[in-house]
């Protein structure tokens with residue numbers, strides 16, 4: 001229980017010795033903060049509650065034109081502070097109409113970006129505590145809760161013990177899978193010789209890997225040609241024989257394979273790269289293996305999906321995003337390493353102003369050395385709230401709802417004589433196309449989206465236009481996917 005006495009601060013005019021008149025900093029008083037806080041939470045409760053239904057009032061997408069939101073707001077900041085009610089009223093009046101409603105149960109675009117009440121509250125508490133967790137000593141609780149909650153998460157999703165914090169390995173929260181993969185690339189690059197060897201190094205990933213891998217490789221200082229793109233099989237998973245051929249050819253030319261990035265649950269179709277076979281190729285040449293399971297990784301909270309983790313006990317690093325499909329609002333990517341030292345060797349720079357006794361004694365974790373930025377948010381708080389609030393069983397129920405709903409939807413697609421699955425069903429991801437070809441699929445997607453009942457996005461697989469339905473929203477149930485199946489039957 002926090003019992004500090006809070007003295008309200010009242011705005012008042014101060015007369016300065018230089019003759020200018022200035023107002024005191026107009027902080028909210030404790031009572032104003034309490035009342036505004038209740039209003040903000042009430043607003044969010046109503047907003048979120050609007051999505052816990054079969055037909056929400058709010059639309060899936062905004063009908064505003066580019067520039068409308070900007071033009072609706074004052075072009076200069078207010079000189080004097082405004083009442084909180086006015087700010088919140090503008091959120092409702094001017095911001096909400098410009099939202100794409102990712103939390104709408106009919107949202108199937110991209111991959112889910114689940115938010116949930118405990119996660120929102122965890123975010124609020126984390127902001128209120130105002131921590132800066134760059135070093136253990138700048139916030140012991142921020143650091144140690146993160147270590148604990150990532151150990152919990154590792155256990156919950158069935159990761160091998162080598163990723164737990166009680167050995168050479170451990171987990172760290174990054175803002176995104178893009179950053180997790182960047183860290184893996186930096187550690188692998190430096191373990192293989194770093195800047196001096198850079199021109200000889202080669203990285204491998206499949207043609208279905210997420211675009212963040214290519215971006216990360218460039219950010220890490222490699223030239224584009226150093227990223228070798230491995231072809232995929234008929235199911236869009238990396239062809240391990242093709243990987244072996246590329247690696248052999250590179251080694252024969254004197255290049256050094258330093259990293260293979262495998263994807264477990266590719267973005268376009270949810271394909272699963274064969275991690276074990278990839279390790280068979282990477283192991284003998286000493287290449288780091290990183291697994292990007294940004295979306296699919298959440299599913300292994302269910303024991304029946306642990307086959308996704310085949311080979312994971314042989315990889316160097318692994319990441320998945322609770323901010324996609326595990327009820328934890330953006331941003332929170334969980335990045336695990338079997339040995340954290342190479343990453344620390346890559347990223348640790350200790351200026352005088354960050355030196356402190358705890359770090360120097362070597363007894364603590366300083367997560368600033370496990371990421372690119374220095375500063376860090378208290379993100380563990382929201383994941384802790386989510387895990388405690390739902391429990392592992394609740395998280396399993398969440399995933400199972402969507403996997404079952406996606407299976408029903410896929411069956412309806414297969415039963416429709418005008419449609420076909422464009423890739424094998426993967427967990428909650430259904431990829432489909434119209435048998436009349438790309439134009440018909442594109443028209444179907446446009447009609448679904450303009451119906452206002454569902455929002456889906458597209459990709460290309462084997463050069464054909466494909467509609468993606470990513471089932472995984474916090475409030476999405478089989479009622480919604482049945483409605484989408486009916487819609488597809490009407491519109492196809």
Ligand SMILES: Cc1ncc(COP(=O)(O)O)c(C=O)c1O
Nearest residue numbers: 111176177178210212267292294
């Ligand atoms: C397989 C995969 N990797 C990486 C990413 C990028 O995730 P983030 O936005 O967390 O960087 C995505 C996004 O959908 C993805 O599907």
